[in-house]
Amino acid sequence: MMNLRSKGLIFILSSPSGGGKSSLCRELLKTDSNLRLSISATTRAPRPGETEGVHYYFKTTHQFQQLIIQNYFLEYAENYNNFYGTPLEYILKLIDSGNDVLFDIDWKGARQIKAKMPDRVASVFIMPPSLKVLKERLQVRGQDAETVINSRMKLAEEEILHANEYDYIVVNDNFDIALATVKSILSAERAKTSRFSNKYL
Amino acid sequence: MMNLRSKGLIFILSSPSGGGKSSLCRELLKTDSNLRLSISATTRAPRPGETEGVHYYFKTTHQFQQLIIQNYFLEYAENYNNFYGTPLEYILKLIDSGNDVLFDIDWKGARQIKAKMPDRVASVFIMPPSLKVLKERLQVRGQDAETVINSRMKLAEEEILHANEYDYIVVNDNFDIALATVKSILSAERAKTSRFSNKYL
Numbered sequence: 001m002m003n004l005r006s007k008g009l010i011f012i013l014s015s016p017s018g019g020g021k022s023s024l025c026r027e028l029l030k031t032d033s034n035l036r037l038s039i040s041a042t043t044r045a046p047r048p049g050e051t052e053g054v055h056y057y058f059k060t061t062h063q064f065q066q067l068i069i070q071n072y073f074l075e076y077a078e079n080y081n082n083f084y085g086t087p088l089e090y091i092l093k094l095i096d097s098g099n100d101v102l103f104d105i106d107w108k109g110a111r112q113i114k115a116k117m118p119d120r121v122a123s124v125f126i127m128p129p130s131l132k133v134l135k136e137r138l139q140v141r142g143q144d145a146e147t148v149i150n151s152r153m154k155l156a157e158e159e160i161l162h163a164n165e166y167d168y169i170v171v172n173d174n175f176d177i178a179l180a181t182v183k184s185i186l187s188a189e190r191a192k193t194s195r196f197s198n199k200y201l
Numbered sequence: 202m203m204n205l206r207s208k209g210l211i212f213i214l215s216s217p218s219g220g221g222k223s224s225l226c227r228e229l230l231k232t233d234s235n236l237r238l239s240i241s242a243t244t245r246a247p248r249p250g251e252t253e254g255v256h257y258y259f260k261t262t263h264q265f266q267q268l269i270i271q272n273y274f275l276e277y278a279e280n281y282n283n284f285y286g287t288p289l290e291y292i293l294k295l296i297d298s299g300n301d302v303l304f305d306i307d308w309k310g311a312r313q314i315k316a317k318m319p320d321r322v323a324s325v326f327i328m329p330p331s332l333k334v335l336k337e338r339l340q341v342r343g344q345d346a347e348t349v350i351n352s353r354m355k356l357a358e359e360e361i362l363h364a365n366e367y368d369y370i371v372v373n374d375n376f377d378i379a380l381a382t383v384k385s386i387l388s389a390e391r392a393k394t395s396r397f398s399n400k401y402l
Contacts, residue, residue, distance in 0.1 A: 184389045188382075
């Protein structure tokens with residue numbers, strides 16, 4: 001009767017910049033051996049230290065556009081004149097073999113994935129404790145110009161408007177508590193009756 | 202933006218006899234101060250040590266039947282000529298004040314509660330690792346006659362047939378792991394977007 005889980009799940013984390021999503025993803029991947037990070041394809045040029053197949057799959061714009069036509073992507077987007085997309089086949093291979101796949105994406109990507117694979121997705125919005133705290137974090141962190149911070153805050157406010165499209169909301173006031181809650185969500189999602197194969201019952 | 206959860210949730214645990222539900226409930230209540238146990242009304246006579254309002258609300262059969270007519274119960278059932286029921290008002294008071302309420306009931310009760318308050322319920326079925334293990338547990342535990350054990354096994358099999366009506370299935374192979382998973386489910390359910398008041402977003 002045991003251990004008959006059939007497929008993995010797609011675990012989406014989103015948050016505004018400064019929300020703490022990247023640190024949460026890093027810790028999750030470190031402590032959960034069944035979880036794999038989704039690797040995107042991009043037309044952006046590799047930065048120093050970035051490796052093909054580890055950080056990104058690097059594509060030319062022409063290649064990327066061909067792949068769009070071939071329905072190669074689970075989701076894709078254009079940001080600042082660069083394309084970013086998630087190769088569908090790679091994801092299917094992971095979840096078919098029982099791995100859960102972690103996605104570090106924004107609400108637009110989350111929405112595309114949920115529309116295509118509603119039964120396999122669990123989505124979490126990481127909420128800053130307040131806009132004031134978020135601004136303070138951006139100010140401390142980046143040494144960015146005030147205009148950059150203001151444009152990030154505008155994006156953050158837009159992102160937060162979509163929080164209610166997610167299955168869960170975790171307020172990142174205390175990092176350890178937020179991490180524990182995200183881990184609990186992953187654990188609970190794995191115990192969902194709908195995730196078990198019929199043979200189990 | 203924080204701490205605007207409006208209402209508590211109804212957390213249902215069910216399992217066949219010997220599944221480990223009672224021990225799980227006891228541990229949950231010990232470690233989670235926001236969780237309260239639902240107290241049933243019953244027409245059964247008090248046993249030595251049982252206190253009115255702590256273990257049960259004791260009623261005469263006539264009183265109980267009047268209360269059924271008055272829609273006093275969230276769910277009720279008759280077992281071995283005794284009535285058992287959950288007073289609705291008491292539960293509403295608890296969840297309105299933000300407490301989560303733990304229910305230790307069978308699939309018939311779970312089904313009644315889910316039908317009446319679908320938005321507030323999270324239900325977990327505690328699954329024995331196998332029928333063989335369940336039988337061994339009943340044999341070790343009870344010093345019961347073989348016929349008693351066989352009738353318990355029959356009830357267990359019927360209960361397991363309804364496992365797929367629950368939101369979650371937790372296999373109780375290892376008690377500590379099962380307890381951690383049940384705690385995770387409670388924690389995840391509290392982080393569900395649908396549990397936050399609109400003001401949050």
